[in-house]
Amino acid sequence: MNFIIDYYNYWVVVFLMMAGFYTVIAANNLVKKIVGLNIFQTSVFILYISMGKVAGGSAPIVADGITVYSNPLPHVLILTAIVVGVATTAVGLALVVRIKHAYGTVEENEFKHKDDLI
Amino acid sequence: MFGQHFLILPVVLPLMAAPLCIIFGHRLFAWLLATLVSGLSFVISINLLLAALEQGVLSYAVGGWEAPWGIEVRLDAASAMVLSVVTGISTLVLIYAKASIETEIDTNQHTLFYTAHLLCLTGLSGILSTGDAFNLFVFLEISSLATYTLVSLASDKRCLTAAFRYLVMGTIGATFILIGVGMMYMQTGTLNMMDLADRIAEIGGSRTLNTGLAFILVGVSIKLALFPLHMWLPPAYTHAPSAVSAFLASTATKVAVYVMVRFIFTIYGAEYVFHTMGMDLILLLLAIVAIFKCSFMAMAQSNVKTVLAYSSVAQIGYMILGISLASAAGLMAGLLHVFNHALMKGALFMAVGAVLYRTGSVDIKAFRGLGKKMPFTMAAFVIAGMSIVGVPLTAGFVSKWYLVTAALEQQNWLVAFLILLGSLLAVIYIFRIIETAYLKKPIESAANKDIKEAPLLMLVPMWVLALANIYFGLDTSLSVAAAESTSNWLVFSTLSEGGVQ
Numbered sequence: 001m002n003f004i005i006d007y008y009n010y011w012v013v014v015f016l017m018m019a020g021f022y023t024v025i026a027a028n029n030l031v032k033k034i035v036g037l038n039i040f041q042t043s044v045f046i047l048y049i050s051m052g053k054v055a056g057g058s059a060p061i062v063a064d065g066i067t068v069y070s071n072p073l074p075h076v077l078i079l080t081a082i083v084v085g086v087a088t089t090a091v092g093l094a095l096v097v098r099i100k101h102a103y104g105t106v107e108e109n110e111f112k113h114k115d116d117l118i
Numbered sequence: 119m120f121g122q123h124f125l126i127l128p129v130v131l132p133l134m135a136a137p138l139c140i141i142f143g144h145r146l147f148a149w150l151l152a153t154l155v156s157g158l159s160f161v162i163s164i165n166l167l168l169a170a171l172e173q174g175v176l177s178y179a180v181g182g183w184e185a186p187w188g189i190e191v192r193l194d195a196a197s198a199m200v201l202s203v204v205t206g207i208s209t210l211v212l213i214y215a216k217a218s219i220e221t222e223i224d225t226n227q228h229t230l231f232y233t234a235h236l237l238c239l240t241g242l243s244g245i246l247s248t249g250d251a252f253n254l255f256v257f258l259e260i261s262s263l264a265t266y267t268l269v270s271l272a273s274d275k276r277c278l279t280a281a282f283r284y285l286v287m288g289t290i291g292a293t294f295i296l297i298g299v300g301m302m303y304m305q306t307g308t309l310n311m312m313d314l315a316d317r318i319a320e321i322g323g324s325r326t327l328n329t330g331l332a333f334i335l336v337g338v339s340i341k342l343a344l345f346p347l348h349m350w351l352p353p354a355y356t357h358a359p360s361a362v363s364a365f366l367a368s369t370a371t372k373v374a375v376y377v378m379v380r381f382i383f384t385i386y387g388a389e390y391v392f393h394t395m396g397m398d399l400i401l402l403l404l405a406i407v408a409i410f411k412c413s414f415m416a417m418a419q420s421n422v423k424t425v426l427a428y429s430s431v432a433q434i435g436y437m438i439l440g441i442s443l444a445s446a447a448g449l450m451a452g453l454l455h456v457f458n459h460a461l462m463k464g465a466l467f468m469a470v471g472a473v474l475y476r477t478g479s480v481d482i483k484a485f486r487g488l489g490k491k492m493p494f495t496m497a498a499f500v501i502a503g504m505s506i507v508g509v510p511l512t513a514g515f516v517s518k519w520y521l522v523t524a525a526l527e528q529q530n531w532l533v534a535f536l537i538l539l540g541s542l543l544a545v546i547y548i549f550r551i552i553e554t555a556y557l558k559k560p561i562e563s564a565a566n567k568d569i570k571e572a573p574l575l576m577l578v579p580m581w582v583l584a585l586a587n588i589y590f591g592l593d594t595s596l597s598v599a600a601a602e603s604t605s606n607w608l609v610f611s612t613l614s615e616g617g618v619q
Binding site: 044087111 | 252255256259263266267270275278279281282285286289290292293296297300303304
């Protein structure tokens, strides 16, 4: 039981990661694939953020009477990763818009040729 | 005046030039600026390579923050060699691109092409010169995002679905690398590669580190299109504009191979990855399957760009095969093949792009009779094709030779035999195209009559690469010295750290 409670942040991460991954693989709609990809990336953000927590530590701001701080580095790293994720989503959605113009559909099973399948 | 700042210039120059291309929005200006900046980066990289061969490791603290706190730019002979290849190919492709993209990309998107190309170059140079694991992920994504854009610039609508597939696969790969880096940080508390190497050797392995390594290897394998994770590559290279295919095929996957070498040999240590984790057998099997499966796939295609794309996956198999031998000779052969394959695939894709420019098609039928109509283009294709096969006096022969030697050194007769058999398969798919070009009669039609030789601006870079294939087949001193010093350095560093432990 402790195994589940002690590591609950990782269970959240694993659940989100698999949900997102499944959506990327199984979704038929290209926009939903992008949403799945986003959930997948977000799970990793949570992995990093929860990693920085130090037991009993406060926010990493220098103040009187506080000796234990949480590690701020993973949070800063993940800011960069969030920017990367937003950029990826933007490029992905832009591609979906152009696919809609070119093919008239964003549903994978409505593409006519085998080559066009994602 | 610049002194030590030279190290960061191949990353900064293209990054600064990229927005200028869009702001001025003038096609000729963008082309000149991009070519100039890329050429300048190439000259700097060559100087850095020579310096690295002399001094061993060049290091630069970005913003004056010393490693391990700040991000370190770190170049050794391995990275400087790949950096020279990447910037050199980029310069040649940019010269070539001016004529090539006229027929393949909308006129008002030309400046976008140069911008995306420069951003991709920024990312690739960044990956090669950074000494920080997280920074590597960021640069990987900069180059990948630029790559998705480049692929989707073609006028054929199928490039869009190809780019989308590439984006989904590439993002999953990058996220896997991010997870792996996170696991490493969790266990060691550092992101600097040298620091990581020290601390991992000290810890000597734990479940977190193992999981991190697994995530990183799978993620990098997606990026370098190792079989069976290569499904994004053939459509992307087939439908991308020819200049983009030439650039990506000879640089992007090569840089990913370099990332794998970095993680295996520098950070985790060959001992740990190959002996404790047993990755050598897995990589070896996947590499051999890649060589055979994708060579057979290449034979069955009628689109010549698809043939070359599948051939790329097969050739990546050779590089991974060299790495998986887990010896200094094997690593050196793999790195040498990275260098040589960039030369041959660049020339081949450029030749096919020239055919597309004149005939409007890359189907194998369009190649009929081109031996007479486009003699220079097809001659370059033949030279680079020979190099892929591994005919003596070409660069491809040198790397195949070192690969076979590395396999025989371990008395691995089966692997050596399979490498030679794989080359025979390359003979079939390359000579099918050459035969069509030289021996088959052209289809006579009004449109076919006025096919003539490709413009000079396309021929020159193509021939520079084709001649480089011959030059590095005859005079191997530079390429072998670079690969040798790097492989010795990589293997030596892991051994000495193993000794400390």
